[in-house]
Amino acid sequence: MSRFETSDTLLGDLPELIAAGIGKVLPGLRECRGISGRLDVEELKRRGIAAPAVLVSRLRTRQDRSFAGPHHSWRLQMGAFILCKDELGLPRDRAAANIAQALLRLIPGTCWGRPDDLAPAEAVAEEPLVSLASDRLALALTAVTWEQVVALTPFEAPSAIRPEVYLGQAPQIGSDHEDAYVRIGGAP
Helix, strand or coil: CCCCCCCCCHHHHHHHHHHHHHHHHCCCCCEEEEEECCCCHHHHHHHCCCCCEEEEEEEEEEEEEEECCCEEEEEEEEEEEEEEECECCECHHHHHHHHHHHHHHHCCCCCCCCCCCECCCEEEEEEEECCHHHHHCCEEEEEEEEEEEECCCCCCCCCCCCCEEEECCCCCCCHHHHHHCEEEEECC
């Protein structure tokens, strides 16, 4: 893919792309992958996710800015859901906090290897999610959310500028005398 091309599947690929980046930083996770939408505790129970895990999702997309062209950028709200269970010597809440801290170090300013498509991650936040359903599963849930601006339609490649320098002598100058100018520099 060229520098000025955006993948037609970028939005769908993004959670897996981010999960791959997180998995490199946190290789001890039992599961790290992309999902669709918000985390559903009942779905977790049904699927039986192996904890500790990080599940990455695109939660919301809204128009950000419009530029000339017209060219629009979009603000994505992304989420990394951390799931931890009690382990020998490490309570689930502490494990989730440790993973959250690693993500809070990793995410700000990250473009996930796609600097031509994604602006650096910003507005990173962490929030423990405690519910009756998660407590019944003896599961600590934490969400790390952030915003990422994306360009789904690439900007046009800039045109090459080929400067040329011409010499004219007064009083034969101006648009009426352009044929008399002598080229003295510039690209051949």
